[in-house]
Amino acid sequence: MAKCDDPKLTAGEKAKVTVLVARMCKRDLAGEGVDQSDLERRVDHILDGAREREEKSK
Numbered sequence: 001m002a003k004c005d006d007p008k009l010t011a012g013e014k015a016k017v018t019v020l021v022a023r024m025c026k027r028d029l030a031g032e033g034v035d036q037s038d039l040e041r042r043v044d045h046i047l048d049g050a051r052e053r054e055e056k057s058k
Contacts, residue, residue: 006047007047007050007051007053007054008050008054009046009050010050013046013049013050016046017043017046017047020039020042020043020046021043023039024036024039024040027039
């Protein structure tokens with residue numbers, strides 16, 4: 001469930017996040033010691049951009 005501070009995502013942003021989460025799941029199946037920080041950073045970057053876009057539109 002979305003938190004109240006999560007921004008509204010565009011269709012493109014939702015698609016990108018979905019692909020990244022799917023890649024995270026695939027890496028998780030490979031083992032617990034696999035580094036996922038790069039994918040988490042990319043998701044955070046998308047969310048930060050969406051927050052900035054919402055702030056500009058206000």
